[in-house]
Amino acid sequence: MTITDQSLDEAQAKKHALNCHRMKPALFSVLCEIKEKTGLSIRGAQEEDPPDPQLMRLDNMLLAEGVSGPEKGGGSAAAAAAAAASGGSSDNSIEHSDYRAKLTQIRQIYHTELEKYEQACNEFTTHVMNLLREQSRTRPISPKEIERMVGIIHRKFSSIQMQLKQSTCEAVMILRSRFLDARRKRRNFSKQATEILNEYFYSHLSNPYPSEEAKEELAKKCSITVSQVSNWFGNKRIRYKKNIGKFQEEANLYAAKTAVTAAHAVAAAVQNNQTNSPTTPNSGSSGSFNLPNSGDMFMNMQSLNGDSYQGSQVDTLRHVINQTGGYSDGLGGNSLYSPHNLNANGGWQDATTPSSVTSPTEGPGSVHSDTSN
């Protein structure tokens, strides 16, 4: 619906223009050729035999894409198939309808062209027949010869048809790759979605591997697909690990966020005269990872968040943070980080620490140094 689509339009227009240019002269030249060589050598015959595999492939594909199939159902079927092929995304219906529209366009062009060729074929056949009939007055013409002529004509036209099919296939492929190859057309998730994902990630930092169900839920919440969630976590894990310093700020932020909510809950609980803190917001799948927690994070948290916490709550918060897998400790703060920590826990990542993991991208100092973003 933006620039890409326009370019697609152009591309398609070009494509079709090209097709038309390719077809028409071909047709004419064939006609001329046949006229001249009134049934002598069969020059185009090598192009396809009756069970031409390529033609079959094209036919199958056109059918599968809904171009040559039934009018209406074909389109949506194709769109569905395409969606399935692209990874089962049933989301952005807008784009799919757009896709379908384009596909319909292609189909229409295909059908009109096809019709035209058929018609031309018939016309030309009768024309040649007439010619032959005329000639038959001056010279004997065997039925066999006529038959052969007709055969030649049909073969020629079907080879043109094949070109049509081929071009249509190409157009469809282009359309598909344009629309369905998400990589080409990547769009960032919504701010909200990223927020949700990050929240989950940082509150499960000790074990950021959402279960299938969790993924589904996240997917639903973010209105993205499960595989997108998986992708996101895959990317996030690897990138986080690669450059923890860079994510420090973010980590603090989200930790603070969850901590705050937790704190509220805890506060409520405390008010309820309960000293327990069973309130880790997200199911406590953490556990296995125990890092020593430093106060740093908390301080940052305070400053980042602007909220002021008072004495007793501080401890509670620390506790909560600990529970939530507060992992932020020395890491971003530069010197202290050792990638070993990650592995040690057997939690995520196994040892493959490539030599250059701990690039000290970030200078010393305060956790929120640059914010170059």
Next chain:
DNA sequence: AGGTATGATTAGCG
């Protein structure tokens, strides 16, 4: 324009 962020894809591993 160039750099960075980011979502998706791919090869390879267990």
Next chain:
DNA sequence: CGCTAATCATACCT
């Protein structure tokens, strides 16, 4: 099959 690591291709920012 899910994961990591590397890479691609685009979006977004400067």
